[in-house]
Amino acid sequence: xxxxxASGKGGVGKTTISVNVAVLLSFLGRTVxxxxxxxxxxxxxxxxxxxxxSLPEVLKGEASLKxxxxxxxxxxxxxxxxxxxxxxxxxxxxxxxxxxxxxVKELDKDYDFVIVDVAAGLSKYALLPIMASEKIYVVxxxxxxSIEDGKRVISVASSIGKEVSGVIVNRYKGEKALAELxxxxxxxxxxxxxxxxxxxxxxxxxxxxxxxxxPSSAVSKDVAKLAxxxxxxxxxxxxxxxxxxxxxxx
Amino acid sequence: MREDIEALMEDGEVPELKGGKVxxxxxxxxxxxxxxxxxxxxxxxxxxxxxxxxxxxxxxLLLTGVL
Numbered sequence: 418x419x420x421x422x423a424s425g426k427g428g429v430g431k432t433t434i435s436v437n438v439a440v441l442l443s444f445l446g447r448t449v450x451x452x453x454x455x456x457x458x459x460x461x462x463x464x465x466x467x468x469x470x471s472l473p474e475v476l477k478g479e480a481s482l483k484x485x486x487x488x489x490x491x492x493x494x495x496x497x498x499x500x501x502x503x504x505x506x507x508x509x510x511x512x513x514x515x516x517x518x519x520x521v522k523e524l525d526k527d528y529d530f531v532i533v534d535v536a537a538g539l540s541k542y543a544l545l546p547i548m549a550s551e552k553i554y555v556v557x558x559x560x561x562x563s564i565e566d567g568k569r570v571i572s573v574a575s576s577i578g579k580e581v582s583g584v585i586v587n588r589y590k591g592e593k594a595l596a597e598l599x600x601x602x603x604x605x606x607x608x609x610x611x612x613x614x615x616x617x618x619x620x621x622x623x624x625x626x627x628x629x630x631x632p633s634s635a636v637s638k639d640v641a642k643l644a645x646x647x648x649x650x651x652x653x654x655x656x657x658x659x660x661x662x663x664x665x666x667x
Numbered sequence: 668m669r670e671d672i673e674a675l676m677e678d679g680e681v682p683e684l685k686g687g688k689v690x691x692x693x694x695x696x697x698x699x700x701x702x703x704x705x706x707x708x709x710x711x712x713x714x715x716x717x718x719x720x721x722x723x724x725x726x727x728l729l730l731t732g733v734l
Binding site (some may be wrong): 441494637641 | 700716723
């Protein structure tokens with residue numbers, strides 16, 4: 418299953434969601450995260466990796482797919498798992514992405530979940546990964562501007578005959594009305610609500626996904642629900658208000 | 668926006684689309700993800716959560732002059 422994690426604009430937490438969801442999905446099946454944002458790659462930074470070979474080298478034919486995939490063991494709570502990464506680090510240069518769909522299709526043969534962290538906005542860097550994906554999720558922040566930006570992904574997807582599978586509201590602090598607006602404007606399927614948490618930044622600083630660094634946190638539980646929805650195990654996502662967020666009752 | 672996409676399509680070969688079908692059978696494990704993330708220190712976290720809520724309620728009551 419090829420899953421694209423997209424957004425209308427950068428900075429909404431798309432890579433954080435991609436990496437953390439992928440760690441949890443790896444418990445359900447063989448999972449690989451692909452950094453489809455070749456212009457501004459970030460996945461390797463989140464995971465503290467300095468890969469010698471990555472996606473641009475594969476696309477240029479300078480490295481094989483096997484050489485550019487890295488295996489990372491993780492422990493979430495008491496359970497161990499392995500996540501595979503196809504990063505995109507490399508020198509800033511114009512990269513021809515035409516071969517990208519083929520790379521992703523090749524991965525789909527070997528993996529149960531191929532999570533593609535898509536570049537933000539409307540460009541070839543965003544379009545080709547979206548074209549290659551079976552499911553498209555749009556990440557937004559609970560802000561009107563971010564939801565408006567997220568609508569651009571719908572336009573991109575529909576222009577190539579694809580539908581957005583769901584919306585993910587990230588950095589949620591109880592903005593119930595805005596979560597409802599995201600559902601109305603982007604996708605009726607609210608795949609997940611991931612709350613604002615200081616632990617996200619802390620985990621980023623130590624170079625670990627937050628579901629690994631802080632598995633029992635509320636934000637990790639939010640991602641677990643999201644991962645279940647992505648895997649097709651329907652889980653109810655409750656929209657809660659500011660008081661419940663503040664008192665940590667949700 | 669539409670023009671940009673069309674120009675892009677003219678640029679190169681359009682990759683074959685898979686049509687958005689999802690093979691649910693590919694999910695090979697029935698592990699409960701919510702259980703995995705709550706398996707470590709969940710008791711400690713719950714106690715801390717309860718304490719935070721109690722402190723918040725006390726502060727609220729003090730501010731409103733009930734206590």
